[in-house]
Amino acid sequence: MEHRPLGSTGLQVSALGFGTASLGDVFGAIDEREGAATVRAAIDRGIDYFDTAPLYGFGLAEERLGRALAGRRDEIVLATKCCRDTFEAFDFSAQRVAASCEESLRRLRTDRIDVFQIHDVEFGTREQVLHEALPAAQRLKEQGKVRFVGLTGLPVRYLRLLAEQAELDTVLSWAHCNLLADGLETELVPLARARGLGLISASPLLQGLLTDHPPPPWHRSPPDVIAAVPALAALCREHGTTLSDVAIRHAIGRPGPATTVVGMATRAELDANLRAVGRPIPDGLLPRLEALAAPWKNRLWFEGRPENDIPATTS
Numbered sequence: 001m002e003h004r005p006l007g008s009t010g011l012q013v014s015a016l017g018f019g020t021a022s023l024g025d026v027f028g029a030i031d032e033r034e035g036a037a038t039v040r041a042a043i044d045r046g047i048d049y050f051d052t053a054p055l056y057g058f059g060l061a062e063e064r065l066g067r068a069l070a071g072r073r074d075e076i077v078l079a080t081k082c083c084r085d086t087f088e089a090f091d092f093s094a095q096r097v098a099a100s101c102e103e104s105l106r107r108l109r110t111d112r113i114d115v116f117q118i119h120d121v122e123f124g125t126r127e128q129v130l131h132e133a134l135p136a137a138q139r140l141k142e143q144g145k146v147r148f149v150g151l152t153g154l155p156v157r158y159l160r161l162l163a164e165q166a167e168l169d170t171v172l173s174w175a176h177c178n179l180l181a182d183g184l185e186t187e188l189v190p191l192a193r194a195r196g197l198g199l200i201s202a203s204p205l206l207q208g209l210l211t212d213h214p215p216p217p218w219h220r221s222p223p224d225v226i227a228a229v230p231a232l233a234a235l236c237r238e239h240g241t242t243l244s245d246v247a248i249r250h251a252i253g254r255p256g257p258a259t260t261v262v263g264m265a266t267r268a269e270l271d272a273n274l275r276a277v278g279r280p281i282p283d284g285l286l287p288r289l290e291a292l293a294a295p296w297k298n299r300l301w302f303e304g305r306p307e308n309d310i311p312a313t314t315s
Contacts, residue, residue: 001046007198022265024057036068081119094136123306204251
C-alpha cells in the first residue's frame with residue numbers, strides 16, 4: 001500500500017482510506033463481527049487512515065470502530081468529525097464542538113483524535129464556522145485531545161474560501177475528484193500546496209453512481225447525468241474491467257489528495273477495493289472515458305445554505 005504525506009502534519013497515510021459509514025448501518029444492517037474483522041484485515045494489508053463521524057449511524061459507526069480497534073489503535077490515523085449529529089441537526093457552536101469531541105473519544109475508546117473535522121460546513125454560517133467552531137477545535141488541539149484540525153464539505157469553492165481564511169491542517173472534499181468531477185484539483189490543490197494543507201478525497205464512486213449497478217433511488221445527480229453512466233460502464237466492460245475499478249484507480253492516481261476514502265464493511269468489499277487500487281487502467285480506456293463523460297463533467301448538485309453556493313469567480 002502506497003503511503004503519502006498528509007500535508008504538513010508529519011503524518012503518512014495510506015493512499016486508500018477506510019470509510020466507516022457502512023459500519024453504522026447507513027446502507028443497511030451489517031454483521032458487526034464481519035465489520036470488525038474487515039477493519040483488522042485492512043490494517044494488516046496496509047490501510048491506516050480511518051474516517052468516521054457521529055452522523056454515521058448516529059454514533060454507531062464510532063462505537064463499532066472503537067471496539068474493532070481494540071489493541072490496534074496506535075497503528076492507524078483516526079479521523080472523525082463534529083457539528084452534524086443527524087441528517088437535519090447542525091450545531092456549529094463552540095459548546096457543541098467540545099461536547100462532540102468528548103462523545104467521540106468515549107465511543108472510539110481512545111484518548112485522542114488524530115484528525116478532528118468540522119463536518120459539512122456548507123450548512124453553517126461562514127461567521128460561526130470561522131469564528132466559533134474552528135477556534136473551539138483549535139482549543140482542543142492545544143489541550144492534546146486532537147492532533148490536527150480540518151474542514152469537510154461538498155461545495156468545493158466554499159471549502160476553498162474558508163480554507164483561505166482559516167488556520168487549518170486538513171480539508172476533506174467529497175464527490176469532487178472522480179471521473180465526472182475535478183473541482184478538488186482545480187479549486188483546492190493549488191491552495192493546499194501553497195499552505196501545506198493535507199487534502200483528503202472521499203466518494204470516488206460518486207455515492208454509488210460510478211458502478212455497474214443502478215444508483216440508489218435517492219441519488220441527487222441530474223437525471224441526464226445518471227442516464228449517461230451505463231455507457232461509461234459498457235465502455236469499461238469492453239476493455240475487460242469494471243467502472244467501479246476504474247473509478248477507484250483513477251481517483252487514487254489523481255494529484256493532490258493524500259488519501260481517498262472508500263466505504264467498506266466486509267472483507268469482500270475490502271478485497272475489491274484493494275484489487276481496484278492495484279489494477280492499472282487498461283491502455284486507451286481513460287481518454288475514451290473522459291471524452292464520453294465530457295458533456296456531464298462537474299454537473300454536481302449543491303446542498304447547504306444558499307449563500308454558501310460560491311460562484312467560480314470568487315477568490
